[in-house]
Amino acid sequence: MPFIPHTDDDTREMLESIGAKSIDDLFDEIPAELKIDSLDGIPDAMSEMEITRLMRERAAMDGAPLCFIGAGAYEHHIPQAVWDIATRGEYYSAYTPYQAEASQGTLQTIYEYQSMITELTGLEVSNASLYDGASGLAEAALMAVRSNRKAKSRQVLLTPGVNPTYAKVANAIAGSQGLTFDYLPMDTSTGNLKPGALDDNADPVAVVIQQPTFLGTLEDVDRITDWAHARGAFVIAIANPTSLAVLRAPGHWGEQGADIACGEGQPLGVPVSSGGPYFGYMTCKEKHVRQMPGRIIGRTIDLEGKPGFTLTLQAREQHIRRSKATSNICTNQGLMVTAATIYMSLLGSDGLAAVARHSAGNTARLVAGLTSIDGIERLFDGPAFHEVALKFDRPVVPVLEALAAKDILGGYDLGADFPDLGDALLVCATETKTEADIDVYVEAMREVFA
C-alpha cells in the first residue's frame, strides 16, 4: 500500500479551505519564545551525495575487527535469506501497518512472531514489539504499576545483574512518573544477588530479574521470583532470547512464573550496529494483557468464516483512549521483527539451541585460553552462558587499546559501571568465532601481557 505525500497544490488547497496563510500559521498558538529556529550541535542538511560519502567514510573507520564484545548486543550469524526476504517490497517498511487489515501478510508475520516469542519466554501473550530492550524495561515497569493495582508502592527493585544502561533508560522514561529504580546489592565474589539481600520488609511494586545477568552469571531466579510474589510484587524478567533456547523460560520461574518478560531482540537476526535499529520484545501472562503497551495482532474469522488477522485490543491504545491510553507506544519495529521472525523460522528451536550451545562453548574455550595467561583470572566461579567477566592484574583500557591495534575488540570494560569489581573485562565469543579466531585473540592477549 503506497504512502502518497501531499503535493504543494494539496497543501495550498487545504490551507485555503481552513483560512490559514501558511503551515506556520497552524502553530500560532505556541508562544514565540518556545519556538527554536535551529538545534544546537545539529549541522546543516547535507545532500544525498554528501551524506553517502560521509557515511561510507565513517563505516570504513570500523574496519572488520574480530569482535569479542557482548554486553547487551551480540554478533550472531544471520543466514543470507533473512534480509533477502525481509527487504522484499512486500515487507519493507519500518512501520506498523496503517489500514492494518488490508495488510494481511504483515499482520500474519507479526502474529507468527508473537507466537514464537511467547513460546521462547514461556508466557501467554506478546505484543508486536517495542523500540529496544532498554525502553522495554521502562514499559514493563509502567505496565506492572498499572496492572498490580493492589500495590501502593512505586519502587521497582533490580537484581544486580540488570544491564546498567537499561536501568538508566528506565529511570529516564519512568522516573518522572513517580517510579524509583533501586538495585539490590551484589555479592562481588559471585556477581549475583548478595545472600540475605531479600529483606522481608521490602514492599516493591515489581522486581526485575535479568537472566543471564549482565555479568554473564546465572542468578537463582526461582528463589527471587517466589520472594517477589510473596511480597505482592510483579516479577519482570529480562532475558537474552538466544539463551532461552537452553535456559528455563521466565514463564516457568519459581512457583508462578514471571509476570512480564522483556528484553533485546537484536540477537535474533539483527546485525550489531551503533545505536540500532534494534527491537524490544515483551510478553506477559494473559491476565495482564490489557495493560500491555503496543500493538497486538490477533487471529480471528471474517464474516464468511475464513481465518484472518487483525489488530486487537485497540481500545486501550492512544488513537481511541487518547490521554488515558496504556502507553504512548503505538508502533512496533516492523522490519526488525520481520527479520527476527524469518531468523527464528529458518533456525527452528533446534537451530537456536545449537547457536546458544556453540556460543557458550566458544566462550568457555576463550576463557580457558585467556585465564591460562598470568595476570588474568575469572572474576566469578559460577556457571555462565556465553559471556564471562575476567579480572586483570593491570588497568583494562591500555590492554584494550593494544588489542585494538591488532584489530581485536577484546571485550567490554566493566570499570565505569562496576568500579567495585576492580580491573575487569567482560568477554563473549558467539558461534561466529572459529577456534582459529579464539586462538588469535588468546595469543594477542598473551603478547600484550608478556
Added chain:
Amino acid sequence: MSELPGDLQYTSDHEWLRREEDGNVTVGITDHAQSALGDLVYVELPEVNQEVENGGDMAVVESVKAASDVYAPIGGTVVAVNDALSDDPEAINNDPYGEGWIVKLEPSGDEGELLSPDAYQALLDDIDS
C-alpha cells in the same frame, strides 16, 4: 427509546445510582450508555476500600470500539464491586440496571447535583434531536 427506571438518579455522564436501604449506593451505567458503547468486552473495576471523589475516575468499560471511564456520581468508599463482570461484561448490555451493576459505594457526603429520571430523559431527548 432506552429504558429509564423511575427509582434511580442519574448523571449527565450516563451513570445511574440507586440508594439502598443500608445507606450505600449502587452505581452502574445507563441503558443509553451501554447501547452507545456496543458489546462490552471488558470492565476494569476499582479495588474494594478504594476512596473515590465525586466525579473522579472509578471504573473503565471497554467495548470493541471504545474504552470509556465510568465516573463516580458521588464521593465515597468502594464497599463492593461486581466481580461477575470480569467473566461476563455483557451483563451490562443485557441488564444495565440489574445484573450489570458495577460498584457499591458508601457515601462520604461529597455530592453534587444529580438528575431525576425526567431531567435525564430530557438530556437524552436533547442528544437524540
